[in-house]
Amino acid sequence: MNIIILGVPGSGKGTQSKILEKKFSLKQLSTGEMLRNEVTSGSALGNRVRKRIHSGRLVSDEIIINIISKRLDEKKMSKGVIFDGFPRTVPQAEALTDLLVEKSLFIDYVFELIVDDDSIIERVIGRYSCKECGIGYHEKFEKPKLEGTCDKCGNHDFVRRNDDTEDTVRDRLKQYHHQTAPIIAYYSDAGLLTRVNGMTGINEVTDKFNEIIQ
Numbered sequence: 001m002n003i004i005i006l007g008v009p010g011s012g013k014g015t016q017s018k019i020l021e022k023k024f025s026l027k028q029l030s031t032g033e034m035l036r037n038e039v040t041s042g043s044a045l046g047n048r049v050r051k052r053i054h055s056g057r058l059v060s061d062e063i064i065i066n067i068i069s070k071r072l073d074e075k076k077m078s079k080g081v082i083f084d085g086f087p088r089t090v091p092q093a094e095a096l097t098d099l100l101v102e103k104s105l106f107i108d109y110v111f112e113l114i115v116d117d118d119s120i121i122e123r124v125i126g127r128y129s130c131k132e133c134g135i136g137y138h139e140k141f142e143k144p145k146l147e148g149t150c151d152k153c154g155n156h157d158f159v160r161r162n163d164d165t166e167d168t169v170r171d172r173l174k175q176y177h178h179q180t181a182p183i184i185a186y187y188s189d190a191g192l193l194t195r196v197n198g199m200t201g202i203n204e205v206t207d208k209f210n211e212i213i214q
């Protein structure tokens with residue numbers, strides 16, 4: 001089973017991808033996470049895309065399609081993939097269709113998480129994660145049970161994304177509405193799209209996904 005989750009930054013794509021990944025033994029493919037890892041490792045690709053990622057601008061379609069094409073060939077992807085943060089432009093969506101046809105694969109579901117822009121600013125600028133295990137928190141909505149200590153691994157170091165500032169989030173929202181929203185029609189015309197209210201709680205969104213999948 002292959003799933004695409006669309007939605008503005010902070011709409012809960014990553015959170016839901018991780019839940020679906022476990023439940024259905026799929027593999028989450030987050031292009032944002034892959035690119036951040038490249039930046040952290042200081043690879044040639046990381047150095048090429050660093051500025052764009054920190055300023056919240058999209059990386060070129062060519063780079064992204066190349067990364068996805070390589071990752072889809074990995075054996076661990078054979079059970080199915082959740083695309084998180086990809087595709088983000090019409091050329092990426094078209095390239096994904098071509099890649100899947102080439103590999104005799106197809107998309108089963110496309111979910112779009114609907115969250116209003118005002119809530120997004122508050123959600124994104126307050127989020128942070130454990131430096132060790134990566135579990136996510138929010139300074140208002142989801143604090144660790146014991147302040148300063150990760151619930152999952154007990155670590156005391158937390159990190160925030162460089163691109164989670166108010167100005168950058170506003171730019172990323174604009175980009176979503178200009179560059180990514182057109183792919184909604186692409187998947188809707190293909191009869192694959194379901195829009196899901198992302199303003200409810202994490203469990204309610206997961207229940208909705210499960211209901212549609214089952």
Ligand code: AMP
Pocket residue numbers: 009031032033035052053054056057058059060061064084085086087088092163172
């Ligand atoms: P995300 O973690 O999905 O919010 O992505 C973080 C950043 O990585 C974005 O703001 C872009 O700079 C870059 N990025 C991630 N996915 C894509 C994509 N599919 N196309 C272009 N740029 C991307």
